[in-house]
Amino acid sequence: MTQTTTQSFASALDERPAPARTADAAADPSLLCVKDFSVWYGQFEAVKKISLDLPEQRVTAIIGPSGCGKSTFLNSINRMTDLIPGCRTTGSLTLRGEDVYANAMDVVWLRRRVGMVFQKPNPFPKSVYDNIAYGPRLHGKPRRDLDEIVERSLHEAGIWDETKDRLRQNAMSFSGGQQQRICIARALAVAPDVLLLDEPTSALDPRSTAHVEELIAQLRDQYTIVIVTHNMQQAVRVSDRTAFFYEGRLVEYDTTEKVFTDPAEERTLNYISGRFG
Amino acid sequence: MTTAPSNPLANDRPDPRRPNPAAELARLGRRRLRDQAFYGATLGAIGLAAMFIVVFLGNLIAQGVPALRQAQLQTTVTYSPQTVNDAQLAFPEDVRDLVSRERVREIARQASRVRIQLPVDLDAAAQRRPRAGLTDTTLALDDFPAAFVRLGRITEPVAIPRDAVLRFVGRPGLDDIQRAIDNGQTGTAPLWLWATDALSAYVQFGEGLSETDRALVASLEQARKVEQAFNTLDYGTGVTATEWVLLDDDADQYLKGYDRADPRTYPDPANAPLSLAQADRIDDLLAEGRIRLALNTGFFINGDSNQPEAAGVWPAVWGSVMVLTIVFCLAVPIGVLTSIYLEEFAPDNWLTRTIEVNINNLAAVPSILFGVLGLAALINFIGMPRSSALVGGATLSLMTLPVVIISSRAALRAVPDSIRRAAYAMGATRWQVVTHHVLPLAIPGIMTGSIIGIAQAMGETAPLIIIGLIAFVPDAASSALDPTTVMPAQVFNWWGNSQPAFTERAALMILLLLAVLFVLNGVAVFIRAKFEKQW
Numbered sequence: 098m099t100q101t102t103t104q105s106f107a108s109a110l111d112e113r114p115a116p117a118r119t120a121d122a123a124a125d126p127s128l129l130c131v132k133d134f135s136v137w138y139g140q141f142e143a144v145k146k147i148s149l150d151l152p153e154q155r156v157t158a159i160i161g162p163s164g165c166g167k168s169t170f171l172n173s174i175n176r177m178t179d180l181i182p183g184c185r186t187t188g189s190l191t192l193r194g195e196d197v198y199a200n201a202m203d204v205v206w207l208r209r210r211v212g213m214v215f216q217k218p219n220p221f222p223k224s225v226y227d228n229i230a231y232g233p234r235l236h237g238k239p240r241r242d243l244d245e246i247v248e249r250s251l252h253e254a255g256i257w258d259e260t261k262d263r264l265r266q267n268a269m270s271f272s273g274g275q276q277q278r279i280c281i282a283r284a285l286a287v288a289p290d291v292l293l294l295d296e297p298t299s300a301l302d303p304r305s306t307a308h309v310e311e312l313i314a315q316l317r318d319q320y321t322i323v324i325v326t327h328n329m330q331q332a333v334r335v336s337d338r339t340a341f342f343y344e345g346r347l348v349e350y351d352t353t354e355k356v357f358t359d360p361a362e363e364r365t366l367n368y369i370s371g372r373f374g
Numbered sequence: 375m376t377t378a379p380s381n382p383l384a385n386d387r388p389d390p391r392r393p394n395p396a397a398e399l400a401r402l403g404r405r406r407l408r409d410q411a412f413y414g415a416t417l418g419a420i421g422l423a424a425m426f427i428v429v430f431l432g433n434l435i436a437q438g439v440p441a442l443r444q445a446q447l448q449t450t451v452t453y454s455p456q457t458v459n460d461a462q463l464a465f466p467e468d469v470r471d472l473v474s475r476e477r478v479r480e481i482a483r484q485a486s487r488v489r490i491q492l493p494v495d496l497d498a499a500a501q502r503r504p505r506a507g508l509t510d511t512t513l514a515l516d517d518f519p520a521a522f523v524r525l526g527r528i529t530e531p532v533a534i535p536r537d538a539v540l541r542f543v544g545r546p547g548l549d550d551i552q553r554a555i556d557n558g559q560t561g562t563a564p565l566w567l568w569a570t571d572a573l574s575a576y577v578q579f580g581e582g583l584s585e586t587d588r589a590l591v592a593s594l595e596q597a598r599k600v601e602q603a604f605n606t607l608d609y610g611t612g613v614t615a616t617e618w619v620l621l622d623d624d625a626d627q628y629l630k631g632y633d634r635a636d637p638r639t640y641p642d643p644a645n646a647p648l649s650l651a652q653a654d655r656i657d658d659l660l661a662e663g664r665i666r667l668a669l670n671t672g673f674f675i676n677g678d679s680n681q682p683e684a685a686g687v688w689p690a691v692w693g694s695v696m697v698l699t700i701v702f703c704l705a706v707p708i709g710v711l712t713s714i715y716l717e718e719f720a721p722d723n724w725l726t727r728t729i730e731v732n733i734n735n736l737a738a739v740p741s742i743l744f745g746v747l748g749l750a751a752l753i754n755f756i757g758m759p760r761s762s763a764l765v766g767g768a769t770l771s772l773m774t775l776p777v778v779i780i781s782s783r784a785a786l787r788a789v790p791d792s793i794r795r796a797a798y799a800m801g802a803t804r805w806q807v808v809t810h811h812v813l814p815l816a817i818p819g820i821m822t823g824s825i826i827g828i829a830q831a832m833g834e835t836a837p838l839i840i841i842g843l844i845a846f847v848p849d850a851a852s853s854a855l856d857p858t859t860v861m862p863a864q865v866f867n868w869w870g871n872s873q874p875a876f877t878e879r880a881a882l883m884i885l886l887l888l889a890v891l892f893v894l895n896g897v898a899v900f901i902r903a904k905f906e907k908q909w
Contacts, residue, residue, distance in 0.1 A: 177799060182722055209801040219792035221811060231810075232800045283800070 106333050106357040106369070128153040128321050129174065129291065134188035136166070136173050138181070143169045146188060147347040149340060151291075156313060156322045158336035158353065160329060162373065166345040167325045171293050174323065175211035176204050192291070209236055212284030216296040218276035220268035220283070225251075225260050228268045228279055232287040246286055253319075254282035255312045274305020281312065285320075292316070294324040298331065310335055329369055333357055341365045434888075438881030444670035444683060445621035445629045447472060447659065454612035455604040457485040465619075469659070471652065474620035476684035487605035488569040488577045490542055490594065494551055495562045504551035508539045517597040532593040541587065544570035546607055568607060569600075577602070620672070621665065623682040623875035624648050625656055629667060634874060673879065677848040678864070682875035685868070687883055692850040693763055693843070693858035694832060700767025700854065701774055701831050706824045708771075709778030713820075716779075717786040718808055737776035744773040745837025753841060761842035761857035769841055770831040777830065781823020785816040818905035825898040829891050835862040861887050 127150035136144040144166040151157050159167040169178065176197060178184045190197045197207060209232075220228050229247040238246060247264070251257040256278040260271075268279050277297060284292060294313070298306040313322060313335045326332050332339055332353065339356040341349045341364075349356055349365045360366045367373055449469050457464045461482035465473050492511055499507025513532040515523055522528045547567030554565055569577070576583045576591060577600060583591065594600045624647035627635035637653050640646035648656075659665045676686025712733075720726040748769030752758045758765040789812050797807040838844065844863040851858035859867075861883060868880035 175799065177795065180795070180798060205801045205803055207801075208799055213799040215792065215795065215799075217792060219790075219796045221793060221796065222815065231797075235800060235802055235806065280796070283796075287801070 106329075127151070128193060130189070130191045130194075132189045134170075134173075134190050135186065136169050136178060137185050137187070139183045143345055144173070145345040147342075149347060149350045151321065151323065152338070153321050154318065155337040156317045156324060156335055157338045157340060158332035159323065159325045159340045159342060160327075160332050160368070161342035161348075162368065163327075165342040167340075167342045168295055170342070171295050171323060171325050174291065174293055175208045175213055177208075177213065179204060209287055210289050211291045211293060212287065212289035213293040214277070214280050214284050214295065214297050217300050218273055218280050220271075220276050220279050222267060222269050224265045225268050225271075225279060226264040228283050229286045232283060236287060250282040250286040251279075253285050253316065254278045255308065255315070256282060272305070274301050274308055277301060277305065277309060278312065281309070285316075289320070291321045291323065294322060296325050296327060299327060306331075329357075341368065343368070434881050434884055437878060438883075438885045440630050441673065441875075441878040441882040442670055443630075443667040444672065445626040446618040446666055446668050447621045448616065448618050448664040448666075449473070450614050450616050451481065451619070452612065452614040453481070453485045453605075453609040457481060458602060458604045461485065468655065472622055472625050472656065472659075474622050474681055474683045476679055476681040477619045483578055485605055485609065486578075486602040487607060488574040489566045489601050489603045490547070490569045490573065491564050491566050491599040491601075492539060492543065493562050494554070494565045494567075496551070496555055496559050497561065499551050500555045500560075504548040504555075505540070507551050508536060508543060510534065510536050511539060513593055513597050513599070517599070519596075519598070522596060528593075528596070532590070532597075534590055534594075538587060538590055542569055542573045542591075543567050544573075566601075566603075618666070618668070620683045623873060625652070626683055627874055627878075628653060628656060629660070629665065632874065673882065677850065678846055678859070678867075679848060682871075682873050682879060685876070685879060687861070687864060687879075687886065689847040689850040690859050690861045690864035690883075691886075693766075693847070694860045696763035696851065696854055696858065697766045697770060697843075697860055698828055698832055700763060701770045701828055702824070704768065704771035705774040705778050705827065705831075706820075709775050709824070709827075710782050710820055712775075713779045713782035713786060714808060714813070717783050718804070718812065733776050733779050737780055740836075741773055741834055742836040742840065744769055745840030747772065748837060748841045759855050759857075761845045761859075763851060763854040763856075763858045765841050766838055766843045766858070766860065767854070769837050770834060773834065773837065774827040774831045777827035778820075778824050781827070782816070782820045785819025785823065786812060788819060789815045818901050822898045822902045825894055825901075829894040829898075832860075832894070833862055833887065833891060835860075835866055838863050839866070861890075 129151040131150070132148045133146045134144065134148070135142055135146050147170065159171065161167045172178050173186060173190065174192075174197070178186070186198055192207070192211065196202065221231065223231075226247055229250050230243045233243060233246050248257065248261075251260055256275060259275055260279070263271075268276060271279065277300075281292075281294075281297070298309050301309065310331060313324065316322060317335075317337070324332075324335065336353045338351065339349075339353045340347055341356065341360075341362075343364055349360060349362045351361070355361075356365060357369055360369065447469055449465055451464050453464060461478045462470050464478075464481045464485070492508065494507040495509055496507055498509075499505075511534040513534065515528060515531060518528045547569065550565060550567045554563070572582050573591065575581050576588070577595075591600065621629070624635060628648055633639045635647055637643050637646035637648050637650045643650065656665065672684060673686050675688050676684055677689045679685040716726065716730065748765060752765050752768050753760050758768065793811050793815070794807055797811050802810065838860060843858065843860055844867055845857045845859055846867075847857060847859045865880045865883050865887065868876040868883065871877070
């Protein structure tokens with residue numbers, strides 16, 4: 098049974114589109130370095146001393162059962178955890194060598210470089226145009242560039258054709274899948290270094306999910322993407338590397354092929370083969 | 375305890391879960407009955423509430439609507455020198471006792487005008503122009519009645535400088551000087567000159583003029599150098615006009631057909647407001663078409679009066695507008711900022727929680743206590759003017775603040791966190807998250823809550839009584855520092871008056887107050903409907 102499961106992943110691995118770049122592109126091998134990093138909610142240690150390096154221009158999937166700390170870890174990358182009272186961190190998390198949790202780090206500047214898309218589509222109740230232009234306006238992009246930024250971002254998010262005639266319409270009037278792609282376009286509008294996707298398809302129907310997955314496949318060449326997902330098929334389809342979290346610890350972190358066909362850890366194998374979680 | 379729990383599937387008793395039609399259907403009948411009774415009780419409650427409202431409104435309408443009309447009498451009005459001493463003489467004898475006292479007072483004011491006696495250098499006036507004849511004047515001790523001097527009230531001469539003299543003597547007064555010159559008078563002579571409007575207004579109504587001028591006028595009055603004479607400027611030797619004048623309130627009530635005003639049905643005719651003869655005369659005048667019930671415009675534009683037929687609501691309406699504007703300008707910004715702090719910024723600690731609990735408690739504090747607070751803190755300690763719109767607005771702001779804070783917090787809390795997180799994730803600062811996203815989405819809720827708070831403040835009377843906003847105010851306040859009254863306080867005043875015509879007006883004013891409250895609440899509902907939730 099284990100054998101058949103890993104084989105089905107293997108076939109999925111073969112089917113996925115080949116990246117445009119070569120596997121050993123001269124990209125920064127460690128855009129984001131995490132060392133002995135813990136996140137605490139009061140006395141509870143939600144993420145326990147994890148260490149990993151996220152390479153540039155790769156899609157990294159974080160998988161694991163509910164409550165394993167994967168979303169907490171994702172939120173701590175752009176310090177969204179600051180919004181939770183009583184949340185603190187220990188250890189180090191560096192983005193291009195800069196300590197994210199240093200006092201000198203301006204959290205606005207950090208979030209400008211680390212975009213985020215949430216589980217539930219959350220466009221602002223404003224027009225599509227104003228949604229996409231919100232980030233560029235915040236960061237002082239000149240008005241004459243906004244039209245181009247909006248069009249580019251919507252193109253990249255693969256939703257230009259559906260929105261080009263409805264740019265002035267309230268974003269809330271679009272379907273859930275479209276809203277989620279609008280949210281992705283909104284995050285792309287400031288060209289972040291890193292794009293964090295927190296279970297971006299769990300609130301979407303299968304067709305919209307397929308849309309978003311295609312989109313991630315297209316974006317993998319330009320952005321560094323970290324995606325948290327419950328769907329292991331999705332992790333296989335979209336990611337280059339996979340991290341398996343269990344009870345707040347990083348159990349295994351390797352290439353997606355390795356994790357899904359030949360996991361080093363017993364617990365990983367049990368999880369991906371559906372024995373728990 | 376001794377037996378181990380048996381497996382219910384193993385015993386052979388019938389499954390207790392199966393339906394028992396006879397018992398359960400009988401029980402169902404009782405359940406239905408109870409359901410019906412419950413429905414009936416709710417229906418009865420709303421019916422009772424509706425009945426109260428109908429009775430209440432019906433009573434008010436029955437009492438208040440007649441006040442929309444006011445009886446008037448067509449009569450001749452004669453402005454002649456006698457009216458200065460007895461204004462009643464302006465009216466023909468047969469209607470004298472039916473005319474509103476307020477109109478009589480008005481005629482007394484119109485028919486007379488203030489004159490002032492001053493020594494005038496007619497030679498200088500003749501050489502140049504009349505103004506030149508007016509000089510500095512001194513009221514010697516001889517000018518005052520001997521009694522004043524003996525009592526020591528006046529101990530030294532009073533000097534009146536020329537600029538004050540010029541302020542007292544108007545253009546008609548200069549014409550008086552010219553007339554004296556034309557008549558061939560020369561030398562320096564004491565002349566009676568028409569006073570300016572400012573001096574007239576001060577002598578007649580006690581309004582205007584500076585402190586020093588008032589002191590000078592007081593001396594002139596004591597020296598009998600100021601008098602009220604028949605206003606020949608406007609009326610020559612006498613003018614008779616025909617006009618519609620307000621009828622006295624007793625006659626008005628009689629015309630509206632109230633038994634309480636009719637001497638024929640009054641239990642004790644001797645003490646009735648009108649005599650039988652007066653009632654007959656009114657009937658005759660009505661038959662002649664000299665009495666009519668006209669639209670009571672005075673009710674809306676006049677000030678308060680001790681004569682109900684002339685009393686109006688304008689100063690109270692204006693006072694309410696001023697007070698509510700102050701409440702809006704104080705309570706809404708402070709309340710909204712407070713709720714933003716508590717909802718968006720405040721750390722969750724014991725201090726914040728204490729503040730929250732206290733705000734909720736403040737909303738339940740009896741409103742009269744805010745009046746006591748206003749009296750102690752705002753009037754006695756800070757020294758705001760008593761009875762003013764400022765102190766009323768500030769006190770009602772204190773009362774409205776908790777309502778605004780509670781409703782604003784509810785509105786802010788209703789904005790989903792996902793929108794805040796989306797904005798923070800885009801790199802927005804706290805200020806930007808609040809002003810770009812949270813506040814615009816919360817505005818409808820905040821406005822609804824604020825309008826309801828203000829509507830509540832508008833109907834509030836108890837605290838205002840304590841800080842003196844129930845003063846008798848014949849003229850609308852010219853600033854927020856002047857004594858004023860507000861609509862509910864005016865109702866309170868009028869309703870307590872024994873004259874039925876005042877009760878009638880109070881009822882009409884309650885309807886007016888209800889109409890304004892209805893409009894305010896309508897605006898709140900409209901805002902809520904227009905800006906429906908967008909997420």
